Amino acid sequence: GESVGLHLPTLSVQEGDNSIINCAYSNSASDYFIWYKQESGKGPQFIIDIRSNMDKRQGQRVTVLLNKTVKHLSLQIAATQPGDSAVYFCAENVLGGSEKLVFGKGTKLTVNP
Amino acid sequence: DTGVSQDPRHKITKRGQNVTFRCDPISEHNRLYWYRQTLGQGPEFLTYFQNEAQLEKSRLLSDRFSAERPKGSFSTLEIQRTEQGDSAMYLCASSPLWGAGGNIQYFGAGTRLSVL
Numbered sequence: 001g002e003s004v005g006l007h008l009p010t011l012s013v014q015e016g017d018n019s020i021i022n023c024a025y026s027n028s029a030s031d032y033f034i035w036y037k038q039e040s041g042k043g044p045q046f047i048i049d050i051r052s053n054m055d056k057r058q059g060q061r062v063t064v065l066l067n068k069t070v071k072h073l074s075l076q077i078a079a080t081q082p083g084d085s086a087v088y089f090c091a092e093n094v095l096g097g098s099e100k101l102v103f104g105k106g107t108k109l110t111v112n113p
Numbered sequence: 114d115t116g117v118s119q120d121p122r123h124k125i126t127k128r129g130q131n132v133t134f135r136c137d138p139i140s141e142h143n144r145l146y147w148y149r150q151t152l153g154q155g156p157e158f159l160t161y162f163q164n165e166a167q168l169e170k171s172r173l174l175s176d177r178f179s180a181e182r183p184k185g186s187f188s189t190l191e192i193q194r195t196e197q198g199d200s201a202m203y204l205c206a207s208s209p210l211w212g213a214g215g216n217i218q219y220f221g222a223g224t225r226l227s228v229l
Contacts, residue, residue, distance in 0.1 A: 032216060043117070043204050043220035044156065089155050093216050099144065099169055101218060103155025 012110045019077040021107045023090035026071065030092040034101065035064060035075045039086045047075070047088075051095075077109075085111045115139060117221035119205050125227045126195055133191045134224045138207030145188050146218055147180055148204040149173065156204055156220075162188060163210070195228045202226075 013019050025033070031052035036044035050057045050064045050073070057064050063076040077084055087108045091101040118137040126132050138145050143164050148156035159178070161169040164185040174180075177195075182188040192199055202225050206218035 034217065036220075041222070043206075043222045046217055046219060049217060091155070095216065099146065099161040099216065100158035100171070101156075101216070103157070105153065105155055 009105065010108045010110070012112060013080050015080060015082060015111055015113050017080055019075075019080045019084070019109060019111075021075045021077075021088050021109065023073050023075075023104055024071060025073070025090070025092050027092060027094070027102070028071065029094050029097070030102075032093040032095045033064070033066065033073055034091045034093070035062075036089045036091060036103075037084075037086045038089065038106070044089060080109075080111050082111045082113055085109055117205055117207055117219055119203075119221040119224050121224055122222065123225050123227075125229065127229050128195060128197060130195055131191065131193045132195060132226060133189055134203055134205075134226075136188045136190070136205030136221060138187070138205070139219055141209065142207035142219075143185070143210035144208045144218075145182055146206040146208075147188070147190050148206065148220075150202040150204055150223070151200075159190075192226075195226075197228045200226055200228045 034049045035047040037047050038044045048059045048062050048064050050066050061078045066073045087106040089103050089106045091103045093101050120135045145162045147159040150156040158171050159174050160180050162182040165182050177193045180190045202223040204223045206220045208218045
């Protein structure tokens with residue numbers, strides 16, 4: 001069935017380093033992907049999205065890369081800050097299909113000062 | 114605050130009791146979603162409304178669960194005869210009907226339910 005998974009459940013980096021969070025998806029029909037950040041006690045917060053007609057999209061300090069061939073996407077955070085510490089989820093959707101987002105289990109990012 | 118608002122933030126109840134949660138979406142967002150999140154997991158889709166119409170329901174939404182959005186604005190999620198397995202964070206999200214080419218869903222802070 002459709003699912004979204006993550007390679008690493010935890011990631012620890014030093015402040016100022018770049019972080020890379022990976023995500024694998026299994027539904028080849030998925031054509032829209034979102035990265036969310038969730039801090040403790042809060043709801044998921046939108047970071048960046050990408051459609052399947054793109055390979056790369058950049059935001060402020062974040063870049064999402066999409067490799068449709070191997071059904072993989074990644075979130076790169078530049079110059080990671082302590083405020084980036086959170087759990088990061090990727091979510092997938094089929095535009096024009098079901099409205100639901102399918103989330104993976106998440107990667108917990110810890111930024112050490 | 115113009116984000117998605119959920120009430121209450123926390124709810125503790127005894128097994129067998131009924132509970133109701135409320136969600137106020139972002140103003141003018143036609144689409145509203147309910148998700149459930151357990152510890153260490155990503156959110157799982159429960160149901161979706163477009164205006165007042167409930168258009169999608171997950172198999173997770175058992176007969177004990179019911180959601181409404183009577184006037185196409187706020188929504189309620191009711192759980193009848195709660196079970197310990199219902200303990201989770203219940204998240205509400207909303208999005209505009211005509212987004213910028215995507216389906217960005219904006220989440221509230223959630224209602225944490227503990228069933229004793």
